[in-house]
Amino acid sequence: MSEEVAAIIEHARIARAEGRLQAAMVEYLRAAELSKASGQTIERIDALQGIGQIERDLGRTDAACVQYREAVDLCRQAEAPLKLAHALRHVADIERELGSHVSAVGAASEALDLYRLHPQVPSLELANTLRVLALAQESVGRVLLAVPAWREARDLYESAGVEAGVKECESHIRDRQ
Numbered sequence: 001m002s003e004e005v006a007a008i009i010e011h012a013r014i015a016r017a018e019g020r021l022q023a024a025m026v027e028y029l030r031a032a033e034l035s036k037a038s039g040q041t042i043e044r045i046d047a048l049q050g051i052g053q054i055e056r057d058l059g060r061t062d063a064a065c066v067q068y069r070e071a072v073d074l075c076r077q078a079e080a081p082l083k084l085a086h087a088l089r090h091v092a093d094i095e096r097e098l099g100s101h102v103s104a105v106g107a108a109s110e111a112l113d114l115y116r117l118h119p120q121v122p123s124l125e126l127a128n129t130l131r132v133l134a135l136a137q138e139s140v141g142r143v144l145l146a147v148p149a150w151r152e153a154r155d156l157y158e159s160a161g162v163e164a165g166v167k168e169c170e171s172h173i174r175d176r177q
Contacts, residue, residue, distance in 0.1 A: 042078060092104045092108035104132070134147075
């Protein structure tokens, strides 16, 4: 069953990348159902996050948050720290968009703490988490606390060759000097 769910999730990812959001949603929903029925927690987490991504793509931020929060709960139960960090980063970004800035800071901080415990974390995951944390900190008036996060994110984006990320970080740093 695990291979079947993994294949469905891969089809969903491809459909989303091709801009076929409805097809991707159908596949992710199917994967979520199958993984829940068969007790495949990790696959269910992946399916829920996929559903959450599509909900965000469609501008349905509240619905996306529901999916990511459920993924967070499952990650905690499964003791999957890297998946938890990833889900928390998305929850933080969504909560920030929804105006729940204090919660966003908490979720982003927890995600960053989890990533710091695992040296194999891709640098872009870390950079994106630092970015969300810095934005959330600025949203609650902790502008000076955000600067180190912006600097570290800038360095990571620079080393990965993500020019848009570098420019955004430098803009925030420059505005604080």
